[in-house]
Amino acid sequence: MSRKVLIFCLLWACVDMCECDLALFGEVSSPQYPDPYPVDIMLHWELRVPDGYQIQLTINHLDIEPSLNCCNNFLMVVFNNKVLRKFCGQNSTDRFHPGEKSILAPGSHLQLFFLSDDSNLKSHTGFTASYKAVDAVDCGVPELSELMELSENDPPTTYLKQISLKCKSKFYHLDKNGIFICNAEGNWVSENGEKLTKDFPKCEPVCGMNTEDSFGGRVFGGKPAQLGQIPWQLLHRASPRGGASLISDYWALTAAHVVDGYESKSMSWLGGIIDGQDTxxxxxxxxxxxxxxxxxxxxxxxxxxxxxxxxxLIKMSARVPLGKNIRPVCLPTKTDEAVMEGTVSGFGGVEKKKASRYLLYGAVQIYPLVECKSGGLSVTDNMICAGGDGVDSCKGDAGGPMFFPPLDHGSPDQPYRLTGIVSWGPPNCGDESYKGYYTKVQNYLDWIEETMANN
Structure with a gap:
């Protein structure tokens, strides 16, 4: 604790307190005013006006023994433990003299502290001040983020009035309660007393939802997707051809080997499409x-x-314009139980390894790693092994999603979550002797969160 804070705390604990009656105006002065004030005293006044008003303090007379930085004899004005002004001296030319300017508190109360040492050799008379309630507290229209707006136009913003916030787009939702009340200090506060600031609350993208219309499952041996059915699917059409999954309105996840060597280059990703040639x-x-x-x-x-x-992780240079055809998928949680099936999607190889023009998807079953052949490559617990009946991820699908629940089974209570990222597999897509391998996203949640927060 600093020396200044310690002195202030000791002063607070030791002073005699005078609490003034609640009124629209009043006066306060040093002891014995206009006669000289006593030596070696510490006094504290609580000045209050009715809630909803601001208190204005005017120093009408000041004659306090000067001291360096007003350390030994002073009048201090405090609001919510914050020192607004500190005075000593005798006239308007003194550094610590208030002059003619009044002090307007942010709220309906103020505290005055008066200290004298044991000298007062020149018999200084101290101070007299008056205070009054002024216009009702107005919290004003809060500054909101570009994604947020008030629920009603031009709401009243004075003491005890309420405002409600909402996200401008239905593709976003507030991460916290959006109802705030104007308090006596001129702050918008929630029911928990939290102040409304530019960073609170936030509009976060609604994840894991699509345009569910009971579509009929991609990918090698898969079926064509409908527009809006897998809205988190992204495509890198140029070399290297690959996929990614949108996880927010700025970030996407893909396989490292898709972007290895491109960290210092700009890549163009496409979204909101099911036709790779869509302009x-x-x-x-x-x-x-x-x-x-x-x-x-x-x-x-x-x-x-x-x-x-x-x-x-891929960070886009601008906010992605979310809509019904381009929306993020949810990340899994650390407590999610192991899933036994999922859906994979992509614009990768189909018959004869030719890349698909259209977004395809298919159902895959997840197998224990010990039951999958790896062709001599290393297999770790950071991987998921999966395959289906004639369904497999293929060249060009790398980086794309494997998600759960199976397509057409998502709901607000069970949004689609990114279980895996298409990683690697056998050279011949759909080979029944081999399965595909996917990066297990659940193992990387801390890294994803920290990286996004720091970048």
Missing amino acids: TSIIMETEKIIIHPKYNRVGLEKLQTNYDNDIA
């Missing part, structure tokens, strides 16, 4: 590409032999 797609340029630090980087066009930690 009306949402185009997103990358601002940052962050590969997991434990991934074994090999650079451009080199053969990877270890796909552990095959995960990367």
